[in-house]
Amino acid sequence: MGKTVKIALAFCVALLLVVTGQAGWxxxxxxxxxxxxxxxxxxxxxxxxxxxxxxEFRHRVEARFPLGTPVAKLVAxxxxxxxxxxxxxASFSQRDTPCxxxxxxxxxxxxxxxxxxxxxxxxxxxP
Numbered sequence: 171m172g173k174t175v176k177i178a179l180a181f182c183v184a185l186l187l188v189v190t191g192q193a194g195w196x197x198x199x200x201x202x203x204x205x206x207x208x209x210x211x212x213x214x215x216x217x218x219x220x221x222x223x224x225x226e227f228r229h230r231v232e233a234r235f236p237l238g239t240p241v242a243k244l245v246a247x248x249x250x251x252x253x254x255x256x257x258x259x260a261s262f263s264q265r266d267t268p269c270x271x272x273x274x275x276x277x278x279x280x281x282x283x284x285x286x287x288x289x290x291x292x293x294x295x296x297p
Contacts (some may be wrong), residue, residue: 210251210262213273216292227292231275237288241279248275269296 212230216223235244245255253260253275260275271294280286 209264210248210253210273212251213262213264213292220292220294223292224290227273228290229289232288234283235288237285239285241277241283241285244277244285269294271295 181273212227212234214234216226225259245260248260251253251262253273258277258279264271271292274291276287276289276291277285278287281287
């Protein structure tokens with residue numbers, strides 16, 4: 171088989187891969203973070219930097235669910251935003267390569283079922 175035929179054959183195979191969409195490995199890119207619309211409102215457009223993001227996240231949660239709010243309202247509001255609830259902890263994970271980002275809300279209730287304490291954490295989890 172001549173050199174020209176080999177080059178033509180390689181070109182045809184490459185063209186076929188591109189046309190059929192099978193050349194993804196040629197153009198692979200790391201996954202991007204989902205758009206802000208995919209995040210809970212409490213976690214959208216937080217400032218850069220762990221400290222600033224943590225502070226802003228805490229302020230948003232405290233403004234939306236101030237101390238004394240019924241825990242049932244807190245739980246319903248967080249579930250509506252996509253947080254996973256387990257006992258007195260709510261979390262939302264954004265999985266990405268190579269890091270995962272996790273927003274967590276911890277609370278305790280008083281005898282009347284109202285928020286007594288509230289803590290938050292916005293943390294990237296990188297290997």
